Amino acid sequence: MDVKCAFFNGVLTDEVYVEQPPGLEAGGPDKIYVGDIIFGSKSGRMCKKFADIMTKKFHMSMMGEMNFFMGSQVKQTKECILINQSKKLDTEKVGKLVSSTKYGEIIGSLLYLTASRPDIAFAVGVCARYQSDPKEAHTDAAKCILRYIKRTPNLGLWYPADDDFKLTGYTDSDFAGCGIDRKSTFETCQFLGSKLILWFSKKQTSVATSTTEAEYIAAGSCYSQILRLVQQLKDYGIEESKVPIFCDTSSAIAISQNPVHHTKIKHVPIRHHFIRDHVENKDVSVEKIHTSIQLTYLLTNALPKERFNDLCGRIGLINLEE
Incomplete structure (x- = not known):
């Protein structure tokens, strides 16, 4: 659907002017983009009903099946x-x-x-x-x-x-990978079956004191994304439990199961420890994966051509013309 009205939340009593942030000026006032929305259903009847409601309530128009x-x-x-x-x-x-x-x-x-x-x-x-x-x-x-x-x-x-909606996650961290401030970068990606649906790469806000700490924080961040996806899947009637998160660091896996390596994580903020509670509740399981098939390496490192192409194929990145 093409959205023709930018303000849906109430009647405006004042004039409102929209402009681009300083430093990003391009085009003119007639180049401001408002936006589109997408929706879908297995039922064509429900799609039409929803479209009718939206077009009567707001300034929108149907654009047909999404191809762009x-x-x-x-x-x-x-x-x-x-x-x-x-x-x-x-x-x-x-x-x-x-x-x-x-x-x-x-x-x-x-x-x-x-x-x-x-x-x-x-x-x-x-x-x-x-x-x-x-x-x-x-x-x-x-x-x-x-x-x-x-x-x-x-x-x-x-x-x-296909009908494979098994939710899985992969997590990794490039310990002290930034040459400027020595902060680690953690990467996560989530799959429904073989379908890559979410990936995330971010430099950590503080310097990790060990590989274990960096990997453990990355696992917690991965589960934050998993938790949100689990809630979304419930809206579609799909229940997920004990979602596997694959990590290639044994010590980080051990900490998620039992905080025995307390000296390695004493600097980790409390907010990152919530993953242990969910492991105990069997909402998630952190499992070992060999480094050679760690899919997040694509988001972590500059790789040789063969390894790079292999990982691209494993996450479902293909040439659409072939």
Whole structure:
């Protein structure tokens, strides 16, 4: 549905002006984007009923079956759903970068592209750290990402139409991976069956004192995402219990089951320990996985070509033209 009204929550008594934040001015006042919404149901009758209600209540119009949304191309078949963001590069935009503004624009576009391209999430995340004062080395790295995207414009996520809705999570941490402040970056991804539905990579707010601490915090963050997904699945009548989270660090798994390694986690804030309660309640289980098949490595490290391509295939990232 195409949304034609930006304010749904009440009658406005004052004039409201919408403008872009300072430093991001582009186009003119007629270029402001409001937004669309998507909805779905197995029942065509319910879809029509919902659309009728919304169009009568708000300024909206139906656009039919979704095949394009917020920059993402969507192809729906009886067998699967394919999502990708084909990005066409302008040669002027990949020339020599001379300002933080231009560098920031490129990084902003790349960050948006990671919505359907987890294969570039790690590289883009590293480049994004230097937006305030980019140097030539940083712009060269950004250009490498752009060249990779130009060679692989049709990569997208594959969602097969099966009945496997088993929820699983993968978690990892790059201990002290940031060369500037030595903070760790943790990564998580969640699957419904073989379908990648969520991935997340973030630098931790404080310096971890050990690999165990970094991995344990990452596991807690992974379960935060799992907990939200479990609640959402309940809305669709799917009950999940003892959701497995795969981690490749034995000491972090041991702590989640029993806080015996107290000397290794004495600096961990209390808020990260909630995962132990859920392990005891059998809501989740933290399990060992071999490093060679740890899927979050795609979000953690610069990898050899063979390993990189293997992990891309394992998470369902395929060439949509083949």
